[in-house]
């Protein structure tokens with residue numbers, strides 16, 4: 247598989263450190279509120295990546311953190327603590343908020359067919375590990391204490407801006423308008439590993455440490471949770487593009503300073519989902535959640551389909567019209583699968599044709615996870631000359647990667663169709679059958695006559711690609 251690596255800005259052949267195995271890390275949610283559908287775009291595309299790696303036979307171990315402490319509203323170690331803000335908003339404790347929104351996140355994942363990673367670690371359960379790594383960074387001279395906090399010293403690195411498509415002066419804290427400079431920092435890019443002098447006196451969660459009672463900075467959790475569970479060599483690290491700087495940049499700085507060698511080989515970043523008027527937000531405008539989509543009558547899987555129809559490295563605009571279009575396309579796709587269901591349980595016969603289509607599917611995803619192209623291959627399957635059992639088997643196989651509930655929803659649509667059919671009088675059904683036979687025999691005059699008889703009984707009959715459609719008029 248070729249995959250775009252944000253670190254090298256190139257598509258590279260994906261070669262895991264240990265043949266046959268993949269270590270994969272995902273930045274998890276900050277559980278101070280519901281996830282918005284932008285956050286979930288990132289998790290959907292990461293899920294397709296994980297499932298595709300497994301589909302190709304690789305043994306994937308995937309780890310994710312849950313940020314329940316330390317993430318401030320500004321990435322420059324300033325602003326409010328997001329968890330504390332959430333707790334105040336809802337008059338609950340930080341731990342109550344964390345539990346509630348962690349559960350809500352997993353519920354969203356379930357509805358969107360996003361597999362839960364093999365290991366999920368809330369940051370608050372790894373404090374000892376953070377302290378251990380920060381201590382080692384202090385010992386080897388990569389960290390310093392100033393004004394009560396522990397900072398990472400970015401001047402000790404040969405290269406800090408590893409994703410190097412950023413302009414240092416645009417990003418460095420202290421030069422952006424409205425962002426307060428931290429007087430304690432030796433270099434403007436330095437970042438906090440451990441806070442003891444917090445401006446939040448009411449910070450609920452604090453732990454003892456060699457540097458005093460306090461709490462961790464945000465970035466340290468992902469380095470520690472990854473290294474502890476996936477070892478010193480990480481194959482692939484995922485996240486939304488906003489995480490590349492400063493979060494992932496800082497993760498690399500501290501992990502490599504701690505390990506003394508290169509840490510992660512591939513960086514997979516998903517571009518943002520935006521609204522018509524720009525950035526997706528949890529506080530401004532309509533707060534777009536999976537529950538809101540459901541309330542408005544959309545199946546969550548339609549949102550997944552909407553995401554999969556676009557490439558993960560292109561930003562995507564969400565609006566209701568675009569989602570409506572995805573719903574129409576999805577329903578049409580399902581309707582085309584319905585006639586294949588009668589072949590369920592039959593032995594697929596066209597092994598050669600199946601292999602050709604399977605190769606097409608793999609070519610699409612091998613090419614930097616081109617999910618839009620993989621969806622096109624579903625249509626190629628439907629159009630192919632293969633027998634129905636082979637088509638059904640392939641669609642079901644591809645859906646282990648795409649996660650679109652294609653067979654289940656085709657079965658549901660078939661059940662709905664037959665329920666609607668059972669309301670149609672037997673006489674009309676009989677005439678429709680006769681008409682179908684007449685059309686097959688190319689006796690179109692008789693077919694028209696039968697259509698008129700059906701119309702006289704108040705029904706309209708049509709032949710579609712999915713079969714005969716009868717409607718009351």
Ligand code: AMP
Pocket residue numbers: 273274275276277283284285286287288313484485486487488489516517518519520525526
């Ligand atoms: P957070 O809960 O803020 O830590 O974010 C969870 C994940 O969602 C991270 O990987 C972010 O990079 C990603 N993310 C945030 N906003 C968006 C967006 N508008 N579109 C896609 N991904 C996003």
Ligand code: ZN
Pocket residue numbers: 272273274468493
């Ligand atoms: Zn992270």
